[in-house]
Amino acid sequence: MKRVVLMAGAALAAVVAGPAAVADATADKATRDLIDRPQVCGPAGDIETGAPIASMVMVDGFGTGGFPIDTANAEAQAWFDHGVRLRWAFEHSESVRAFRKARLLDPTCGMCAWGEAWAMGPNLNGGGNTDEAQNAALRVAREARRLGRDATPLQKQMIDALIQRYSGSKATRSRRFAERMDTLLNRNPDNVVLAAITADAWMLKADRWWDDEGKAADPGITRAMEVLEQALVLAPNDPGNIHLYIHLTEWSDDPHKAIPYGERLAALAPGASHLVHMPSHTFYRVGRYRDAMMSNVNAVALDLRYASLASPPGGVKAMPLHGHNIHFGMGGALMAGGSEEGLKLADWFLATYPDTPATNVWRQIVTNNAYAIYGRFGSTAQVAALREPPETHPMLRISWRYARGEAAARAGDAAAIRAEAEAIKSLRESDAFKAGPMAKERGDFTEVLQRVLEGRAAMVEGNAGAAVAAFTRAAEIQGQQEEGGDPPALWFPTRRSLAAALLMSGDAAAARDKIDELLEDWPSDPYSYFVLAEVEAVLGNASAAEAARHNAAVEWIGGAMDLKLA
Template sequence: MRTLLMAGVALTVSLIGPVAVADATAERAALDRIERPQVCGPAVSANTGTPVADMVMVEGFGTGGFAVDTIVPEAQAWFNHGVRLRWAFEHKESVRAFRKARLLDPTCGMCAWGEAWALGPNLNGGGNDDDSQSAALKAARDARRLARRATPMQRQMIDALVQRYSGLKGSRDRRFALAMDRIARRNPSDITVAAITADAWMLKADEWWDDGGKAKDPGITRAMGILEQALATAPDDPGAIHLYIHLTEWSDDPHKAIPYGERLASLAPGASHLVHMPSHTFYRVGRYRDAMMSNVNAVALDLKYDSLARPPGGVPGMALHAHNIHFGMGGALMAGGAEEGLKLAEWFLATYPDIPADNMWRQAMANNAYALYGRFGSADQVAGLAEPPETHPMLRVSWRLARGEAAARAGDAAAVRAEAAAIAAIRSQTGFAAGPNGEMRNDFTEVTQRVLEGRAAMIAGDADAAIAAFTRAAAIQGQGEEGGDPPIIWYPTRRSLAAALLLKGDAAGARAKLLELIEDWPNDPYSYFVLAEAEAALGNGEAAAEARRQSRIEWIGGAMDLKLT
């Protein structure tokens, strides 16, 4: 399997803990461990201490919840809402909902269980800090103390949570997964228990899949079986579908999640993250337009939720809002979705105008925004982009990319070359590749430099220089594992290399490169466009016509150009 440089959340995860930067081998090993992520956003604590009394219950988060030990209808309603929010990965809001349920009925043991559950580890990497774990243990012990009216199964669930936050940290995930698994085996028809158990096994596993998409951990095999059994019984359960999309995304058959993903948004039309989630499957199987629109809708829902519920921190404080924008921008770039893509790019730069200098992840995400301006923006729009400060070199590189791509569209090789040279100058500054994530920073920006060098060479008709530039970009991009979420380098630079080979007259080499590439980036419209040109050059008329047809399936942009491939 060919590989890509960085996955969309790789830098997020890398910011959670220190990386051994003194040893390049250690840094690469750390990169390899995080290249194929299963998470959707940054690790943040749900234990915010924000007010709960004035929380508003927003409709549209789907089904979820079950009868607990309360006779207060409002407490039961907020408990159910907390469950729905937890499966929507609204972890902070879920904690608030369970705390509101406890406020309404201080004697409800399972309401305390809900708070403890929502505070704990989640697939976004949150809930592992000492403060969250301590607060969760206290809530779990409260649940045990209060749960006289809880059912026997619910008391077992409480005991499992106490284990999750007690004893040696290194064994907590496994003990919790085993405890929940025993409950699930005794209650095979309980969908909530099934989902919690599958989630526990997914959290326990250090690695999910090997390069061939086969399970690397028995817990992943067990989680898959649990979820498929649950969905056979309850095919419209949002929580089970959410987990199934994550679990299958990098398996050997991501297509299995398509029928579930296609209906998830209608099952939870008010939950932005669940409306977003199908895009993980769509992007993986090459449905880039659908991936774009899932996130256009998710971004709109975030704004709606803010207007209705006024959560602390507003839209910028939503942990997954930037992820929605980033994913939508990636789909737009791949599909040629200029109109929606530029709206997302404008919104991203407006929503996060003051990215901290040490937040590499957010700066890397911004690359898609600048790429959209470069690929589709008007001359005035590109000229209106403010130059980022010198304290933000990665943003400056992306700003140069926008200018370079716009110049390439105009056919100005000298201007493209000048932007590439400016990026090279930024990379040559003392200390640019030093410190945490230095190697990744350097690789990421060198790919950008080489892409622009290749663009300039293509415009000038210098096939050898274009091949050299794109070969280097593809080699760097191929160092890590195949990424998703989406890839931080938005497109496969091998397709640019194939176009350069075609310019050189090596149509057979270009064809071979593209057939290999399409295995990893299915339905990439621009790759099919180049393939059509290669097949035509080889005299394969029928194959060329079929490739042209394929190129139009996911493409909603204008005319394609080999020089801009």
């Protein structure tokens, strides 16, 4: 599982969502938090919104979920079930509100209190881990035990297990909860509800999911995989277990296992933005970039639908995963050449998040995808209309320069490309830039952008040596972290640019090796296959060139390609 900094996509993407707690984090704290509490789909702060409960609206299309509990009130049961569905759709705040509404309808319902305490606690988005959150959840869990006289014996045991999650030694809470839930599952092996809660608990307990070879790095991850695969045999259409399975397999040695589940998840929960988004984790990882793009185009539309129907606090801008959906969609569009949908997403991103704090480095890095969309696909007028960010935001100014440089590369204007690269270099060397937070992350990311533009200019000029040098440096920096999937902060593999430069330099064999190497991390990258086709043609391998051209067309919808833009 990818948990570190420069190119990690999920943690980056999600900090665009409203006033996230990490907005003003220092470099050390941001890095430490990501390592200690890996996020798979973005941040979710502690869940205490103070939002109105009684007026909450139940939006349809969130799939199946829930189970009979200790209430005779049909409305309370319905809201409890909806709370479960919302929890597995990673709508954590809304899940808490739903359980609280169930409690309003039946104040004597113990399992309604259990649901509230469960949803308040730790989740794979990184929320529910503070002392304040866990102390509050413990109080509600104890209320559940007091109220749950009419709950079933199994449900009483679920309440007791949840109390373990929030009490006693902090160092052992997650393990004790996972073990308690696993014991209950072993006694009730056909209960897919217990399976999802148990797998989730083991995933939360593990500090690292996978090693560098995609093998389980924690026994709890091995157990979570067993639990989910057994549950999906019993209930192959269960949204909660499918959701977790996609996350768990994404960085395993075989992400393809989740494809059949991902392909049907959106239809199982057609109103749940995050579940419609979720298949894109698998799609991007296996190289289905167009599908990744469209999953998120649809998810963004569903966020807007939910906001209009349910009026959640803060509206769509405050939805913790809305920015993640846009970022993921832009990543797919950039890789697939999806200019039409990509530009819509970029427009919406910049309109929705115009007030990025100058100290929020992660959000500024994520915003680069929007600028990259304009640079790669925008018209001359669209690029010219982009407003230069203020001096207080050098990261955004660099991304703005990068967009202009990519647009100049499309126009074949080497002088203009170099001017933007030089402007980026000057911004990077300024005292204000060097004094900001997360200096290494900012420095590495922006140097890649500078080197890419330097390489683009050299390609336009026909200076193969300079292009190889610039792209070698960019690829060296990008290669410090794992590439591909989720999507990464840097939107494309700079090794494909290096391969194109190597081909220009006359070293076709080295270019082919570079493409073969990068396709392991960026499977089915259409532009890389285009470069490979040109390489094979130079090497005289006509059939291999034709096969590569065919592969390039599978995921590409962006029109003519050019080696100088690879």
